[in-house]
Amino acid sequence: MLIKVPSAANLGLKTIKVEVEVNVAKKGLPTLNIVGLPSKAVDESKERVKTAIINSGLQFPGNRIVVNLAPADIPKEGSFYDLPIALGILSSTNHIRLPESSLFFGELSLDGTLRHAKGALLLALFAKEKGIKNIFIPKQSANEAAVIKGVNVYPVKSLKALLKHLSDEELIEPAQYQEKGTEPIEIQAEFDMKEVIGQEQAKRAMEIAAAGGHNLFMLGSPGCGKTMLARALPGILPTLTEDESLEVTKIYSISGYIPPEGSVIKTRPFRAPHHTISSVGLIGGGSYPQPGEVSLAHRGVLFLDEFNEFPRSVLEALRQPMEDGYLT
Known part of the structure; x- marks a missing residue:
């Protein structure tokens, strides 16, 4: 049959x-x-x-x-x-x-x-x-x-x-419709910008980048606070809109990053891949296509620490997404 x-x-x-x-x-x-x-x-x-x-x-x-x-x-x-x-x-x-x-x-x-x-x-x-x-x-x-x-x-x-x-013996009740934003997955900023003492010029640059959605290149001696500032950036970004939240949740859903009983993501993602990452890990793809770190940072922050340590091929792969603003 x-x-x-x-x-x-x-x-x-x-x-x-x-x-x-x-x-x-x-x-x-x-x-x-x-x-x-x-x-x-x-x-x-x-x-x-x-x-x-x-x-x-x-x-x-x-x-x-x-x-x-x-x-x-x-x-x-x-x-x-x-x-x-x-x-x-x-x-x-x-x-x-x-x-x-x-x-x-x-x-x-x-x-x-x-x-x-x-x-x-x-x-x-x-x-x-x-x-x-x-x-x-x-x-x-x-x-x-x-x-x-x-x-x-x-x-x-x-x-x-x-x-x-x-078999109509014991019916299952449909799940109640949830407004986007109920029971959000909280992804809090690792640092608060007010915890950063000094570095007024750098903080001003962070505010401008957050307001306009610009890329930011930070250069300085070890220990001057570059990493701390970068990790504080999600805390000053605006809350995701409903459409943006749905976009981010779609990516995290297919990647398996939504935990059991989880719902929509309402805070900006922050991704900080290690400098040994491959181009597929960063951009995405593979035999069975999966989102990379660029996609997982959608509507959020992609932080490339120790930028000069990344392989040249990986940095070259970033050229098209940065110029066009999307991945194809």
Whole structure:
């Protein structure tokens, strides 16, 4: 029996729809195979899904099971396909009807509970853009997605609780919509500008840079306070607007820096990478694209301490972002 469970994949800051096709055959040896360019984390979901179903007190079918992550030509990474795979297997054996206009997203623990997953905010934004009404995500990620209005966010605690909801035995209440700014993640400045004694000219330059969003180059002898001034800069920057807050939270969500039960970021980020960082670590990219330090410092401060120690190739990579004001 073939079951199609809708889910999604995050490629950088772009989200695409993924259909998790689960076929439980009547004949063949009892195996579970996943196709559709899965990464190692996706391939290992075979063991997580099987163990989670058994430990939830449910029966795992002893049939040949094939899981296809469509579209098959796009690489899939991450552990959040556990929930749709498990749901597809159980739907085919228990004849559970899946709700229309829904997305399923989450990593399973071996005991059947759902773990916090990165990218929940991007999933909610994608659902709103495509007119999808419901998303089922781990309970620990619900606050992150609940800041998007017009999408029903169902906080799922465990696989068993989701099956009870789909069977109308014990319904899960949607997470309450949160205004952007409730329960913010506090990223306080490491130093207060009033703690800096003297250096009036440098402090004046910091104020001008903060007011106009300018770049700043500090040169001075060791111990004169350059690092302390730089770390105090976020404290004099204005609070993020709602749109800016959403931009920053999207980046931190896909990077996995939003903690469980966390919500939107309301303070300016401060990033200070070590001078041995690579160009990919600074700019971003990789086989599976991830934001670099430049993106993580979006709407905040990127502090390059010991600037002359950075490799030439890394500094050259900064030329285009500094000239254009954005990364491509």
